[in-house]
Amino acid sequence: MGQNRLFKMTVAEMFAAYPYAEDFFAFLPVRPQPELVLADLFARLDEDYLEELGLSRAGLIRQFTEFMGKMEEISRQPEPVTSITILGGHDKDGVEENLALTIEAGEIVCIVGPTGSGKSRLLADIEWLAQRDTPTNRQILINGRQPDSKRRFAVEQKLVAQISQNMNFVMDLTAAEFVHMHAESRMVEHLEAVTANVLEIANQLAGEKFRPDTPVTALSGGQSRALMIADAAFLSVCPIVLIDELENAGIDRRQALQLLTAKQKIVFMATHDPILALMGERRMVIKNGGISKIIATSRQERANLARLEKLDLQLSEIREALRRGEKLGTIAFAFD
Numbered sequence: 001m002g003q004n005r006l007f008k009m010t011v012a013e014m015f016a017a018y019p020y021a022e023d024f025f026a027f028l029p030v031r032p033q034p035e036l037v038l039a040d041l042f043a044r045l046d047e048d049y050l051e052e053l054g055l056s057r058a059g060l061i062r063q064f065t066e067f068m069g070k071m072e073e074i075s076r077q078p079e080p081v082t083s084i085t086i087l088g089g090h091d092k093d094g095v096e097e098n099l100a101l102t103i104e105a106g107e108i109v110c111i112v113g114p115t116g117s118g119k120s121r122l123l124a125d126i127e128w129l130a131q132r133d134t135p136t137n138r139q140i141l142i143n144g145r146q147p148d149s150k151r152r153f154a155v156e157q158k159l160v161a162q163i164s165q166n167m168n169f170v171m172d173l174t175a176a177e178f179v180h181m182h183a184e185s186r187m188v189e190h191l192e193a194v195t196a197n198v199l200e201i202a203n204q205l206a207g208e209k210f211r212p213d214t215p216v217t218a219l220s221g222g223q224s225r226a227l228m229i230a231d232a233a234f235l236s237v238c239p240i241v242l243i244d245e246l247e248n249a250g251i252d253r254r255q256a257l258q259l260l261t262a263k264q265k266i267v268f269m270a271t272h273d274p275i276l277a278l279m280g281e282r283r284m285v286i287k288n289g290g291i292s293k294i295i296a297t298s299r300q301e302r303a304n305l306a307r308l309e310k311l312d313l314q315l316s317e318i319r320e321a322l323r324r325g326e327k328l329g330t331i332a333f334a335f336d
C-alpha cells in the first residue's frame with residue numbers, strides 16, 4: 001500500500017480496507033472519529049497520550065507504517081499447498097528413476113533404505129525444492145507446477161519445515177519464550193493461550209515432562225523434538241514437514257504424526273524403525289541413491305503394525321526397568 005495514499009484515507013475507509021488496523025488504534029482512549037483523515041488523526045494526537053506511550057509523534061507514525069506493512073505481508077496469503085510431486089532424477093550410478101510421485105496434503109510418506117542409501121539426500125531435495133540442480137537431478141513440483149524462485153528461497157513463507165535429529169537451538173530462551181516468540185511472529189491472536197496450548201501439547205508428546213521455564217538448550221532430544229512438532233503443527237505455516245528419524249525414546253510418535261496430518265501437513269519421514277515405516281500410507285525404498293520402489297502399506301501390514309506396537313511397548317517397559325536400575329527375570333513375550 002502506498003504510504004501517502006494511506007495517510008490521505010479517512011479512518012472509516014482505512015478500517016474498511018484494512019480491518020487489522022483497528023488493533024493498532026486500540027490503545028486510544030476514544031475510538032478515532034470515522035471521518036477524520038489519517039494524517040490529521042496523527043497530527044491531532046494529544047501530547048499526553050504520546051508521553052504515556054513513551055513515543056514521539058514521528059515514532060508512532062513509524063510504528064504504524066511498519067505494523068501495516070507487516071500485516072499486509074502476512075495477509076497476502078500464498079496459494080495453499082495441496083500436493084507435492086517428485087519427478088525422478090537418477091541414482092548414484094546415473095540410472096534413471098523414471099518416476100512422477102504425487103503426494104496430497106495430510107499424507108505421510110516414509111523413506112526407508114540402508115545406511116548411506118540416500119534418504120537424507122531425498123529429504124534435502126524436498127527441502128530445497130530441487131529443480132534438477134542437486135546431485136540426484138530430481139525436480140520437485142508444488143500443486144503440479146514448478147515453484148517460483150521467490151517461494152523457493154522465501155524465509156517468511158517457507159514451504160518446508162525440517163525436524164532433524166539435532167535441533168541446535170541457537171538462542172538461550174526458555175521453552176515458553178521460544179513458543180511465544182514464534183506465536184508473536186505469526187501474529188496469532190490470544191498469544192498467551194496459544195503459547196500455553198503448544199507447551200501443553202508438546203508435554204503430552206514428550207515422555208519426560210518439561211516446564212515452561214526450562215531453557216530450550218536444556219531440553220532432551222525427545223523433548224525438543226516434541227516441542228518442534230507441536231510448534232510445526234500449531235504455529236508454522238509450512239505445509240510440508242520433513243522428519244529425519246523419530247527415535248522411540250521420549251516421544252509419542254503416533255500422536256505426533258496424527259497431530260501433523262490433522263493439520264493437513266504433508267509429512268516425509270526417513271526412518272530405520274519398522275513401526276514408523278509402517279505408519280505412513282506409503283513408503284519409498286531408497287537404493288543406491290535412487291527411489292527404487294514405492295509401496296502402499298497393506299492391510300496385512302497395518303495389522304502387523306498393531307502387534308509390533310505392543311511388542312514395542314513391552315520393549316519400552318524393559319528399557320524403563322533397566323533405566324530404573326532393576327534386574328530382569330525371565331521375560332514372557334505376551335504381545336498377542
Ligand SMILES: Nc1ncnc2c1ncn2[C@@H]1O[C@H](COP(=O)(O)OP(=O)(O)OP(=O)(O)O)[C@@H](O)[C@H]1O
Nearest residue numbers: 090091092114115116117118119120121135136289
Ligand atoms: N542419486 C544420488 N546421486 C549422487 N549422490 C547421491 C545420490 N543420493 C545420495 N547421494 C549421496 O550419498 C551420500 C549418502 O546419502 P545420505 O546421507 O542421504 O544417506 P542416508 O540414507 O540418509 O544414510 P543414513 O541412514 O546413514 O542417514 C550422500 O553424500 C549423498 O549426497
